[in-house]
Amino acid sequence: MGQIALITGGGGGIGGAVAHRLAEAGMTVAVADYDRAAADQVRDEILAARGKADAYSVDVTQAREVKAVVTEIHSRHGRIDVLANVAGGSIYTKRVEEFTWAEWKQVIDSNLKGTFLMCREVAPVMQKQKSGRILNTASNYGVTGSALRAPYAAAKAGIITFSKSLALELAPDGILVNTVAPGPTDTPRVMEKESPDARQERWYPVIPLGRTGQPGDLGEMYYFLTTPESAAITGQTFHVNGGLVMP
Numbered sequence: 001m002g003q004i005a006l007i008t009g010g011g012g013g014i015g016g017a018v019a020h021r022l023a024e025a026g027m028t029v030a031v032a033d034y035d036r037a038a039a040d041q042v043r044d045e046i047l048a049a050r051g052k053a054d055a056y057s058v059d060v061t062q063a064r065e066v067k068a069v070v071t072e073i074h075s076r077h078g079r080i081d082v083l084a085n086v087a088g089g090s091i092y093t094k095r096v097e098e099f100t101w102a103e104w105k106q107v108i109d110s111n112l113k114g115t116f117l118m119c120r121e122v123a124p125v126m127q128k129q130k131s132g133r134i135l136n137t138a139s140n141y142g143v144t145g146s147a148l149r150a151p152y153a154a155a156k157a158g159i160i161t162f163s164k165s166l167a168l169e170l171a172p173d174g175i176l177v178n179t180v181a182p183g184p185t186d187t188p189r190v191m192e193k194e195s196p197d198a199r200q201e202r203w204y205p206v207i208p209l210g211r212t213g214q215p216g217d218l219g220e221m222y223y224f225l226t227t228p229e230s231a232a233i234t235g236q237t238f239h240v241n242g243g244l245v246m247p
């Protein structure tokens with residue numbers, strides 16, 4: 001039976017690349033995003049490439065929506081083999097004293113709460129199967145901190161330790177939980193804010209490999225963590241950042 005992969009933020013740059021890579025590997029991909037048009041587009045691209053995919057609407061910060069989408073995907077396919085929590089982002093760049101509580105909470109919720117809610121719904125499905133792979137998304141900033149992105153860095157640090165805790169809890173059921181921490185990656189959202197020249201000038205001199213990441217670099221990392229070759233790996237954080245940070 002083919003594997004079923006659920007990807008939040010699947011309509012985005014990195015989530016879309018993960019969806020494409022897992023579909024290429026033969027999985028049926030549930031592309032979930034609160035931007036339904038973006039999820040539909042990724043689904044259509046996968047179908048056009050003769051892969052298998054559906055699109056779903058979900059706001060990962062809303063417990064009811066998360067429960068509903070996981071129930072729908074589980075009842076349609078009878079299993080969920082891979083959960084990739086990619087939804088999130090830094091949203092604001094401002095100093096700590098300028099953050100309102102609502103803005104702080106929005107950033108924490110989109111990243112950390114969303115990851116928790118999705119894992120909480122999918123873990124029991126995987127426990128019954130006695131197998132599954134959960135892939136959460138952090139950032140190099142979750143290790144180094146980042147001026148002007150304090151709630152984002154805090155949320156991503158939280159995701160790393162949350163994932164280790166979940167890895168310990170779920171290991172007896174054969175479920176592996178790992179975190180991918182992208183470095184600067186050229187997704188459309190990021191490229192909207194900065195010209196390619198400015199981006200090169202800022203990052204190329206400080207990244208040891210001399211280039212920023214591409215969404216496909218991340219697709220390969222998430223894919224590896226779904227394969228039999230990674231069956232002995234759990235509770236780890238994988239930095240894909242060209243050597244920018246070596247924690």
Ligand SMILES: NC(=O)c1ccc[n+]([C@@H]2O[C@H](COP(=O)([O-])OP(=O)(O)OC[C@H]3O[C@@H](n4cnc5c(N)ncnc54)[C@H](O)[C@@H]3O)[C@@H](O)[C@H]2O)c1
Nearest residue numbers: 009011012013014034059060087088089139184185187189
């Ligand atoms: N691009 C980078 O340089 C970079 C670096 C480090 C970490 N990351 C992380 O990688 C992930 C993907 O980033 P990206 O650059 O592809 O961003 P992106 O904006 O292209 O993708 C994020 C996707 O998540 C969706 N999303 C956001 N909040 C949501 C919510 N509450 N419910 C459902 N969907 C939601 C958005 O609609 C979007 O499609 C994020 O978690 C981000 O923090 C990105």
